[in-house]
Amino acid sequence: MSYLPNWSLLVQAFLLLIIPILLVLLSRVIRKSLKTSMDSHSKPEKEIGLTDVPISGTYDSDIASIRKAIGDQADVWIREMVIRGTEIRAALVYVDGLTDNDLIDTHLIAPLILRGVAEEHRTSFLDSPLSLSTYLMEQLIPVSEIKKVTGLQAFTEGILFGKTGLLVEGLPETLLIGSANGKSRNVEEPMSEALLRGPRTGFTERLSDNTGLLRRHGQNESLVLTKFEVGSRVKKSLVLAYMRDIVDPNLVDEVTLRIQNIDIDDPIESGYIEQLIEDNVLSPFQQLQNTERPDRVIAGLLEGRAAILLDGTPFALVLPVTFSMLLQSPEDYYERWIPGSFIRFLRFFAALLALLAPALYISFISFHPGLIPTKLALSIIETRQGVPFPSFIEAMIMEISIEILREAGIRLPKPIGPAMGIVGGLIIGDAAVNAGIVSPFLVIVVAVTAISSFTIPVYSAGITLRILRFTGMLCAAALGLFGVVMFFLLICSHLVRLKSFGVPYVSPIVPYGLSDWKDLFIRFPLKSMKKRPFMFNPKDKDRRN
Amino acid sequence: MKRSLYFVLRIAAAILLILNTGCWSSNEIEDVSVYVGLGLDVAQVSEFERGIEKQGASYPREKVLTATVQIVPPITGKGQKQGGSSSTPSEAYMNEKLTGDSIIQIFRQFSLRRDRPLIGHHLKVIVVSSELAKRYSLEQIFDFILRDNDIRPSCLVLVSHRNAFEALSTNEPGEVPALYLAGLVDNRYRSNKIIPPVTLIKLDSAMQSGSSFLLQNVVTAQNDHKFSGAGIFKGSTKKWVGELSQLDLEGLSWFSFDVKGGALKTYAPEGYSITYEPKNSKSKIIPKVEGNDISFHIKVSSEGRLIEDWSFPEIPSSGQYMRELEKQFEKEARKQIQQVLHKMQHVYRVDVGGFNKQLRIKYPKVWNKVKEDWDETFSNIPITYEIDMKITDFGSSTD
Numbered sequence: 001m002s003y004l005p006n007w008s009l010l011v012q013a014f015l016l017l018i019i020p021i022l023l024v025l026l027s028r029v030i031r032k033s034l035k036t037s038m039d040s041h042s043k044p045e046k047e048i049g050l051t052d053v054p055i056s057g058t059y060d061s062d063i064a065s066i067r068k069a070i071g072d073q074a075d076v077w078i079r080e081m082v083i084r085g086t087e088i089r090a091a092l093v094y095v096d097g098l099t100d101n102d103l104i105d106t107h108l109i110a111p112l113i114l115r116g117v118a119e120e121h122r123t124s125f126l127d128s129p130l131s132l133s134t135y136l137m138e139q140l141i142p143v144s145e146i147k148k149v150t151g152l153q154a155f156t157e158g159i160l161f162g163k164t165g166l167l168v169e170g171l172p173e174t175l176l177i178g179s180a181n182g183k184s185r186n187v188e189e190p191m192s193e194a195l196l197r198g199p200r201t202g203f204t205e206r207l208s209d210n211t212g213l214l215r216r217h218g219q220n221e222s223l224v225l226t227k228f229e230v231g232s233r234v235k236k237s238l239v240l241a242y243m244r245d246i247v248d249p250n251l252v253d254e255v256t257l258r259i260q261n262i263d264i265d266d267p268i269e270s271g272y273i274e275q276l277i278e279d280n281v282l283s284p285f286q287q288l289q290n291t292e293r294p295d296r297v298i299a300g301l302l303e304g305r306a307a308i309l310l311d312g313t314p315f316a317l318v319l320p321v322t323f324s325m326l327l328q329s330p331e332d333y334y335e336r337w338i339p340g341s342f343i344r345f346l347r348f349f350a351a352l353l354a355l356l357a358p359a360l361y362i363s364f365i366s367f368h369p370g371l372i373p374t375k376l377a378l379s380i381i382e383t384r385q386g387v388p389f390p391s392f393i394e395a396m397i398m399e400i401s402i403e404i405l406r407e408a409g410i411r412l413p414k415p416i417g418p419a420m421g422i423v424g425g426l427i428i429g430d431a432a433v434n435a436g437i438v439s440p441f442l443v444i445v446v447a448v449t450a451i452s453s454f455t456i457p458v459y460s461a462g463i464t465l466r467i468l469r470f471t472g473m474l475c476a477a478a479l480g481l482f483g484v485v486m487f488f489l490l491i492c493s494h495l496v497r498l499k500s501f502g503v504p505y506v507s508p509i510v511p512y513g514l515s516d517w518k519d520l521f522i523r524f525p526l527k528s529m530k531k532r533p534f535m536f537n538p539k540d541k542d543r544r545n
Numbered sequence: 546m547k548r549s550l551y552f553v554l555r556i557a558a559a560i561l562l563i564l565n566t567g568c569w570s571s572n573e574i575e576d577v578s579v580y581v582g583l584g585l586d587v588a589q590v591s592e593f594e595r596g597i598e599k600q601g602a603s604y605p606r607e608k609v610l611t612a613t614v615q616i617v618p619p620i621t622g623k624g625q626k627q628g629g630s631s632s633t634p635s636e637a638y639m640n641e642k643l644t645g646d647s648i649i650q651i652f653r654q655f656s657l658r659r660d661r662p663l664i665g666h667h668l669k670v671i672v673v674s675s676e677l678a679k680r681y682s683l684e685q686i687f688d689f690i691l692r693d694n695d696i697r698p699s700c701l702v703l704v705s706h707r708n709a710f711e712a713l714s715t716n717e718p719g720e721v722p723a724l725y726l727a728g729l730v731d732n733r734y735r736s737n738k739i740i741p742p743v744t745l746i747k748l749d750s751a752m753q754s755g756s757s758f759l760l761q762n763v764v765t766a767q768n769d770h771k772f773s774g775a776g777i778f779k780g781s782t783k784k785w786v787g788e789l790s791q792l793d794l795e796g797l798s799w800f801s802f803d804v805k806g807g808a809l810k811t812y813a814p815e816g817y818s819i820t821y822e823p824k825n826s827k828s829k830i831i832p833k834v835e836g837n838d839i840s841f842h843i844k845v846s847s848e849g850r851l852i853e854d855w856s857f858p859e860i861p862s863s864g865q866y867m868r869e870l871e872k873q874f875e876k877e878a879r880k881q882i883q884q885v886l887h888k889m890q891h892v893y894r895v896d897v898g899g900f901n902k903q904l905r906i907k908y909p910k911v912w913n914k915v916k917e918d919w920d921e922t923f924s925n926i927p928i929t930y931e932i933d934m935k936i937t938d939f940g941s942s943t944d
Binding site (some may be wrong): 022023026029030033097172363365366367369370371372374375377378379380382384385387391392477478480 | 559
């Protein structure tokens with residue numbers, strides 16, 4: 001029996017077998033529980049008071065039912081009047097703050113009260129009430145957007161959305177006039193994606209402005225903007241943009257399907273959409289790219305991607321995403337190719353640093369002092385004399401305080417933000433060293449890491465790396481460089497498996513597409529990038545068309 | 546309820562799995578002692594050891610050798626460092642000495658004295674005293690060092706004329722002798738009195754091949770060092786047999802290893818010193834075999850510049866004058882070569898000039914016949930040599 005290994009070896013082998021299986025089962029359970037919690041919910045109950053009754057045409061009862069439906073809203077105004085030249089009563093219903101008072105005064109109230117029905121027409125529609133509405137629309141009200149509505153519910157919904165309602169005595173229908181005129185801001189340079197060189201435009205909160213920005217980018221017949229309505233309680237417009245003759249039709253089908261499957265009461269921001277249609281919920285990597293820049297969206301569309309714009313947010317979503325996209329900036333293309341490539345290379349390196357620098361520090365300091373050059377090792381030993389914590393705790397303290405500082409920097413009011421940043425940096429950098437809590441060398445490592453993580457052009461991708469950095473530190477603390485290697489392999493294997501709308505996440509590295517490498521680490525001269533990226537399977541493969 | 550409990554349990558199990566490993570073999574860098582130098586001497590029991598032995602603190606051993614480890618940086622408390630950042634510690638290193646008859650046992654004895662265990666990754670220099678190397682074979686002394694996993698094969702090996710402990714001491718504040726010694730070998734481009742560095746791995750291969758070899762010699766006086774000459778180790782015993790002087794090394798360098806720099810001084814016929822700086826040298830050892838007779842021919846060609854000329858009144862640097870000087874320098878180099886060959890063949894009777902290698906490559910069959918007793922055979926082989934020196938320029942002097 002001597003050939004049998006002893007029991008501890010057997011246990012180890014068993015554990016080695018069982019742990020991956022357990023992990024797979026665990027992730028399966030989590031996935032399943034996420035799915036079931038998504039599916040099972042009750043349909044929203046319809047509000048009771050708003051039963052859909054048709055407009056009767058009897059002024060008093062109609063106005064009473066309107067009052068009953070929305071009259072108790074504080075911001076709903078009802079302006080009653082008599083149309084000049086007739087005895088017909090009318091009422092304007094609108095929401096204060098959503099409608100343009102000038103428009104109501106000059107284009108609704110003025111014609112109705114001052115001009116009224118011309119004398120020669122007065123008798124013509126006394127007996128046929130429907131011709132009155134035609135007359136109002138065609139001759140009296142000088143407004144472009146006007147719509148007839150017969151149901152009370154549609155009427156009140158329209159009013160609450162910002163239209164002005166006109167109820168006229170004797171008409172079995174009402175008119176909805178004008179469009180919502182909420183406040184919107186100017187087109188400004190996006191805060192989160194500033195560039196030195198490039199257009200200074202950014203999306204705004206208004207969908208029509210944003211689609212306008214895309215249209216206005218250049219004359220282009222193939223740009224398609226498909227409208228969807230999402231949200232079960234609060235309905236919001238969502239626009240799917242793509243280039244008709246470039247994009248892979250399967251991608252459009254898939255995105256359309258996923259958008260139609262969105263089931264949520266109110267998608268407040270495009271982040272909601274992103275999270276509801278992404279492939280892998282458990283992955284730390286984002287599978288849709290958010291951007292405030294119209295030029296970035298257009299560049300994406302021209303590569304055969306699609307974009308989603310949601311009303312009420314300046315953040316558009318570009319999909320599908322590959323890993324290399326997160327490290328690319330529009331500036332790479334606006335600059336000449338040599339500086340562009342250099343900066344891109346720098347960014348890849350910085351991403352690696354942001355991910356691994358503290359983990360490497362921990363593993364070198366705690367596990368492999370032999371791998372540090374001798375003179376550096378000596379100075380590290382000298383600076384670490386008297387540091388009371390092991391390097392892992394030390395690095396954790398610093399990393400967490402840096403993260404706190406970063407988070408606080410976002411929340412701080414603008415005037416004191418920079419001041420607090422300096423104070424915080426000084427305290428953390430200098431005082432912590434003087435107090436002997438951390439070593440000066442670590443401060444350098446942490447500072448380099450923090451700076452590196454801000455070089456990543458997509459802010460949310462930077463956050464991903466920051467989170468993963470902590471996992472890396474944990475692995476380094478447990479197993480040293482071996483742990484770091486395992487951690488890196490784990491990330492790699494996850495990335496290889498991950499897909500964003502059917503496109504492998506790390507393409508064109510895996511699967512291998514040499515011609516797409518022209519736009520990976522090195523940004524080749526524009527003249528040599530003749531093809532659109534193959535990874536998105538574009539219909540029109542030639543960039544020159 | 547039950548389901549979520551299972552869920553939590555599963556996650557807890559996964560986390561525990563990671564936490565259980567703890568910090569597997571973590572050992573913070575400030576909690577270990579990095580030693581950069583190792584000196585090996587014949588036994589000299591230190592005061593400390595004598596003191597503790599009086600109290601019975603000893604273990605069974607023979608007093609064979611004293612190992613000196615040079616630990617950097619010396620362990621200082623944080624308080625001391627804070628108190629006066631201006632007052633640097635007088636010594637940048639700490640030498641620890643212990644005596645015994647097994648190096649590994651001596652190393653482990655350090656663990657009884659210091660809270661920080663020794664790690665050998667950063668060992669740069671091993672100095673063996675010639676006294677110890679005379680008594681014991683290097684194979685015995687270096688057995689542990691070559692087996693040890695920590696110590697890098699790139700570690701430099703030197704031999705010290707006197708005490709190895711002295712070679713690892715200095716009066717210079719802030720200087721770490723081991724790093725200083727390791728740095729000296731890099732000066733080969735300035736002096737041809739330094740032999741190519743012998744690292745642990747080269748020492749190992751030299752010992753395995755059975756040929757004789759040289760180790761750079763360190764001479765110390767008043768806690769200051771100098772590289773001077775080289776210790777000769779006989780291939781059959783791996784023991785120290787003698788030394789080559791600086792002058793010998795210079796002669797050896799002409800044909801045995803490439804000259805990258807240095808200064809060849811001789812005297813002009815009028816008695817003034819003139820100096821030649823070799824820049825580019827080539828040498829070739831050509832073995833010749835006729836029947837059973839082996840002979841060698843050495844061909845040296847060197848280019849360099851006339852760098853110093855004390856002639857007074859100054860002689861214009863004409864082509865003819867250069868030819869004359871070249872002759873002088875050639876004569877000097879011949880003298881040096883002759884001297885070192887004499888030492889190798891007739892004084893120590895060892896081949897440390899690489900002749901064996903050339904014979905092995907060109908005439909492997911002959912080599913197989915003579916390799917058993919090569920050092921003796923070598924002593925009786927006739928060696929001829931020719932030197933061709935060329936003064937290519939005479940510096941920026943414009944006369």
